[in-house]
Amino acid sequence: MAAVTRVDVASRYLGLSLRNPLVASPSPLSSTVDGVRALADAGVAAVVLPSLFEEEIRDQQLRAFALTEPFEHAHGEADGYLPKQLTSPDSAARYLRLVERAVAAIDIPVIASINGSTLGGWTGFARRMQDAGAAALELNVYLVPGDPRTSGREVEDRHVDILAAVKDAVSVPVAVKLSPYFSSTGEMAVRLDRAGADGLVLFNRFLHPDVDPERLVVQPVPGLSTPSEARLPRAWIAVVRGHVSCSLAATTGVDGPQDVAAYLLAGADVVMSASALLRHGVRHAGVLLDGLEEWLRRKGFVSVDQARARLAVPHRTDATAHARAGYVAALDAARRSYGPALDA
Numbered sequence: 339m340a341a342v343t344r345v346d347v348a349s350r351y352l353g354l355s356l357r358n359p360l361v362a363s364p365s366p367l368s369s370t371v372d373g374v375r376a377l378a379d380a381g382v383a384a385v386v387l388p389s390l391f392e393e394e395i396r397d398q399q400l401r402a403f404a405l406t407e408p409f410e411h412a413h414g415e416a417d418g419y420l421p422k423q424l425t426s427p428d429s430a431a432r433y434l435r436l437v438e439r440a441v442a443a444i445d446i447p448v449i450a451s452i453n454g455s456t457l458g459g460w461t462g463f464a465r466r467m468q469d470a471g472a473a474a475l476e477l478n479v480y481l482v483p484g485d486p487r488t489s490g491r492e493v494e495d496r497h498v499d500i501l502a503a504v505k506d507a508v509s510v511p512v513a514v515k516l517s518p519y520f521s522s523t524g525e526m527a528v529r530l531d532r533a534g535a536d537g538l539v540l541f542n543r544f545l546h547p548d549v550d551p552e553r554l555v556v557q558p559v560p561g562l563s564t565p566s567e568a569r570l571p572r573a574w575i576a577v578v579r580g581h582v583s584c585s586l587a588a589t590t591g592v593d594g595p596q597d598v599a600a601y602l603l604a605g606a607d608v609v610m611s612a613s614a615l616l617r618h619g620v621r622h623a624g625v626l627l628d629g630l631e632e633w634l635r636r637k638g639f640v641s642v643d644q645a646r647a648r649l650a651v652p653h654r655t656d657a658t659a660h661a662r663a664g665y666v667a668a669l670d671a672a673r674r675s676y677g678p679a680l681d682a
Contacts, residue, residue, distance in 0.1 A: 392454025579605030595629025
């Protein structure tokens, strides 16, 4: 029997050396030390912990200063949506203990995360996360401008200001998790890259509350991502790949090895997964990695670096014209596929 040729799947993200390009993104699986250990044992190359919310940071600060006035949340995303175990009086301190214990339990990088929308107390807690041993930080800037008078530039400037403040406070790498809703996603990526971002994560999946017409209530409806949702982040990764020097992480829509391969071809440095691991169990990480290696061998690649960015938009290509051409081609394909149905 012929020996199976090994391929090199070693990757780099945020300047960190990783054993492969698969990263566990925030989920209930990474909210405990046992869960983090299980993810590492399953083969992932790094783990991003669930976010510490700005509301929790500011709530702890208010208690520290013995303020008795009710705390008015900076925004409502966490109000009523956060699990009760994350909103207890010592939740921020518990998060730091999770960072410390997770770092001690595994031999792969642990990335801490902060979720918020204002400058708030990010910088102080960013330093404390670094001191607790986090290899890097992920800024999950969850900003939904509910005030229609808020301009797009204000939203963009807020992201840059938060990044700058945190970068000034810590020495570990800092990634920014982006929304897909900027009017010019490419320009935003370039601004953050120039402002010092070590990495960009594309994209954040905003919570979309739904209306229950029977109970007459608005309710949060969390859901796992599907492969069809990967098209948008994959398209933007392919566009910005040649225009930024920072790392690019792909997230959303990863279910099988082919989804990992597609993201790498588009130009992702690492591929993050949470939904697939929740849906299929942590051992699915091994399925993703084995499938990736099999695909690399089948396509004749000796390393993941050889495949990465093969299908990214070439740097000197007019990306606007490139996207427009793809749009026209898609419409033409739709006419050929569905046009006969109209005549039937």
